[in-house]
Amino acid sequence: MSWIRGQRLFPQIKVNLRGMGVGKSSQRRNSELPAEKMAHSISYVTGSELLSLKRQPTIAIVDVRDDERSYDGHISGSLHYANDGFSQNISKLLQEVKGKDTLVFHCALSQVRGPSCARKLANYLEESKEDVGIKNIMVLERGFNGWEASGRPVCRCNNVPCKGSECA
Numbered sequence: 001m002s003w004i005r006g007q008r009l010f011p012q013i014k015v016n017l018r019g020m021g022v023g024k025s026s027q028r029r030n031s032e033l034p035a036e037k038m039a040h041s042i043s044y045v046t047g048s049e050l051l052s053l054k055r056q057p058t059i060a061i062v063d064v065r066d067d068e069r070s071y072d073g074h075i076s077g078s079l080h081y082a083n084d085g086f087s088q089n090i091s092k093l094l095q096e097v098k099g100k101d102t103l104v105f106h107c108a109l110s111q112v113r114g115p116s117c118a119r120k121l122a123n124y125l126e127e128s129k130e131d132v133g134i135k136n137i138m139v140l141e142r143g144f145n146g147w148e149a150s151g152r153p154v155c156r157c158n159n160v161p162c163k164g165s166e167c168a
Contacts, residue, residue, distance in 0.1 A: 058102060061140075064082060104140055
């Protein structure tokens with residue numbers, strides 16, 4: 001099991017990635033969870049796990065930093081939905097991620113904005129009872145700063161959205 005510093009926001013959340021082929025899991029497998037619970041729980045993913053997962057076409061990375069994205073760079077292929085105004089843009093995000101079953105949120109450190117936006121989406125999906133196909137909502141451990149500090153690829157393009165294939 002993996003725990004990160006964001007425990008006060010999500011005190012009972014454990015990493016469960018077995019259903020995604022990563023190998024770590026909590027005591028219960030994704031297949032043992034009721035479908036409605038799978039869509040609304042939030043788990044954490046490490047940078048190295050995300051590096052392997054991001055090649056899958058069903059994954060979307062959602063950067064919820066505000067202005068930092070334009071001058072600090074971003075994870076290639078990531079979508080940008082700033083924390084400021086995130087709630088008003090959830091419908092737009094859901095349109096943009098149609099066909100994706102996993103959303104990975106991050107901010108600079110993934111301690112406040114990333115987990116908060118992930119929770120807002122989970123609450124929205126629970127309240128709307130709409131099946132949009134999202135099975136996994138995740139937060140990137142250590143956020144963008146941890147990603148970059150670990151030497152993982154950072155894109156510095158100004159494309160909105162980032163095309164990904166043209167970036168590092």
